[in-house]
Structures are given as structure tokens and as C-alpha cells.
Amino acid sequence: MLYALCFLLFTIGLYCAVTKKNMVKIVIGIMVMEYAVNLFLIMLGYRMGGVAPIIGRSDLESGLGGFVNKSVDPLPQALVLTAIVISLGSLALMISICVRTYEKYGTFDITQIRRLKG
Amino acid sequence: MAVFYILLLFMIIAAIIAVETDNLLSSVICVGAIGFGGSLIFLFLRAPDIAITQIVVEVLGLIILIRATISRDRTFITGDREFFGMVVSIVIIFVIFLAGMKVFETLPTFGTPIFATVGDSASQAYISEGMQKTGATNLVTSVILDFRAYDTLGEATVLFTSIIGATVILRRKAKKLPEEPDQ
Numbered sequence: 001m002l003y004a005l006c007f008l009l010f011t012i013g014l015y016c017a018v019t020k021k022n023m024v025k026i027v028i029g030i031m032v033m034e035y036a037v038n039l040f041l042i043m044l045g046y047r048m049g050g051v052a053p054i055i056g057r058s059d060l061e062s063g064l065g066g067f068v069n070k071s072v073d074p075l076p077q078a079l080v081l082t083a084i085v086i087s088l089g090s091l092a093l094m095i096s097i098c099v100r101t102y103e104k105y106g107t108f109d110i111t112q113i114r115r116l117k118g
Numbered sequence: 119m120a121v122f123y124i125l126l127l128f129m130i131i132a133a134i135i136a137v138e139t140d141n142l143l144s145s146v147i148c149v150g151a152i153g154f155g156g157s158l159i160f161l162f163l164r165a166p167d168i169a170i171t172q173i174v175v176e177v178l179g180l181i182i183l184i185r186a187t188i189s190r191d192r193t194f195i196t197g198d199r200e201f202f203g204m205v206v207s208i209v210i211i212f213v214i215f216l217a218g219m220k221v222f223e224t225l226p227t228f229g230t231p232i233f234a235t236v237g238d239s240a241s242q243a244y245i246s247e248g249m250q251k252t253g254a255t256n257l258v259t260s261v262i263l264d265f266r267a268y269d270t271l272g273e274a275t276v277l278f279t280s281i282i283g284a285t286v287i288l289r290r291k292a293k294k295l296p297e298e299p300d301q
Contacts, residue, residue: 003222005126009133011215016137018207024142024187028149031179032133035156042163045241048229052164053257055249068246071257072164073233075241078261081171082273088175089280095186096284102190108142 002043010036023098023108027091034087038080045073053077121162129155142190146183150176167258 016029053074059067105113129152136148153176160169233241254260
């Protein structure tokens with residue numbers, strides 16, 4: 001059920017990116033899709049009643065055997081950390097394209113931008 | 119369990135407002151609401167590193183988005199694209215949603231991750247041996263900086279490439295006149 005809500009968030013972003021005319025709205029739709037995918041990957045590694053993948057002093061004293069059975073998955077967290085930072089870079093690139101297009105054509109409306117020449 | 123539903127519904131409502139409002143600045147602020155709701159849900163999903171990074175990236179992204187939308191006089195665009203294409207795209211998105219529902223039936227239920235049931239998986243090796251092999255008590259750090267350090271190198275490459283692209287796009291004047299010959 002939580003997966004379905006997460007996928008609903010993804011489809012809202014897809015709808016926004018496909019049907020809107022405003023360039024900034026399209027960028028916002030892509031950002032919403034990124035949030036949904038990151039959230040879904042973290043949810044896949046969650047263990048009910050688990051702890052964060054950080055080894056504390058009490059875990060060291062009692063041995064790591066119990067920690068393996070209660071920690072959440074550290075691998076999706078590490079990869080999503082990479083994906084979040086890359087999404088910031090792609091956002092900066094998309095927004096700079098939007099700003100230059102606005103300077104040239106005076107609008108964000110993609111149906112008005114017809115003269116595609118250098 | 120209930121807190122996940124509350125936060126996800128908050129994010130979905132914020133996303134619907136961000137998509138449907140006409141004012142671009144309030145749309146950007148609703149994107150901030152989605153991001154900070156996501157940061158809170160990461161905290162409840164026991165991922166503190168992701169939550170901290172999400173907050174930092176969210177603030178920077180909001181600054182970039184507001185820089186793009188503020189003091190642009192013609193940001194109000196009304197009306198959608200033509201009717202037929204919009205209906206077709208909505209139908210296709212609905213079909214994708216139904217197909218995704220079928221896929222989710224094959225996944226294990228929420229709260230029972232796959233790596234715990236499969237013996238000898240990579241994640242279990244990271245959890246049990248990461249401390250001795252890398253000396254880091256935070257296992258996420260040991261994965262991104264030691265076990266999968268090439269991923270982080272690629273991330274830095276992508277980040278710098280996108281920044282170079284943004285700099286070139288935003289540059290007002292070319293360094294070389296068009297009539298000058300290439301070297």
C-alpha cells in the first residue's frame with residue numbers, strides 16, 4: 001500500500017512533465033519523479049522496527065551478530081545518496097536552459113518557442 | 119506505520135498543488151514542501167544520512183528554482199496542450215499505474231526487506247564485515263567511500279560536468295568571435 005502511494009507520487013510527476021506547457025512546470029515534474037524513486041528505493045530496504053546502519057558502543061560490546069539481524073539495508077541508502085546529489089546537478093543544468101530560453105523568447109511557454117535557431 | 123501514511127499523503131497533496139496551481143512561485147514553494155516531507159520520512163525510515171543530504175540539496179534547489187522564477191513577468195501560462203494528446207497521455211499514464219500495481223504484488227511486503235531473507239547477500243556482508251574491513255562505524259559511509267568508491271568518483275564527474283554545462287549555457291558572450299578561425 002505504501003509502495004502504491006509512492007508510485008502515485010511518481011505518476012503525478014509524470015503527468016506534470018507530459019501535459020504542462022510551462023517549462024518550469026516540466027522541471028518540477030521531473031523533480032517530483034526523482035523524489036518518488038528515491039523514496040521507493042529507501043522503502044525497499046526498510047526493516048520493521050530496525051535501527052539505522054550505524055554501529056553504536058552497545059552493539060560492539062554485545063557482538064555484531066544481533067546487529068546484523070536488526071539493521072536496515074545500507075546499500076540503497078548509499079546509492080540514493082549519490083542519486084540525490086546528481087539530481088541537484090541536473091536541476092541546475094535544466095534551470096539554466098530555462099533561464100536562457102526566457103532571455104531569448106521572453107516566455108516559458110513551450111508552444112510559443114517555435115523559432116529554433118542558434 | 120501511520121506516520122508513513124500521513125507524510126506520504128502530505129507529499130502527494132503538495133505535489134498535486136504544485137502541479138495544478140497557476141502561480142509559479144507557489145508551485146516552487148510546494149516543491150519545497152515535498153522535499154522537506156521526504157526528508158522527514160527518510161528520518162523515520164532510519165536513514166539519517168539521506169535526511170541530512172536531502173535538506174541541504176533541497177535548500178540549494180529551492181534557491182536555484184526561485185532564481186529562475188522570480189521577477190519574470192510572464193510566468194502565468196493558462197490552458198493545457200491540445201485536448202486529444204492530453205487524453206491519450208492520461209490514459210497511457212493510467213495503464214502504466216495499473217501495470218505498476220501488478221508488479222508490486224511480486225515484491226515482499228513493506229518492512230521485510232529482500233536482503234534479510236536471501237542468505238549471503240552483499241548488504242549482509244557490508245553490515246557484518248564493514249566495521250572490520252574499513253574501520254567506519256557508519257556503514258553508509260563505508261559503502262560510499264570504500265566498497266563502492268568508484269560510484270562516488272563517477273558522481274563527482276557527473277556533478278562537475280553538469281556545472282560546466284550550466285556555466286557554458288549561462289555565459290553571455292562567447293570567448294571567440296564567429297568570424298575568427300579555429301586554432
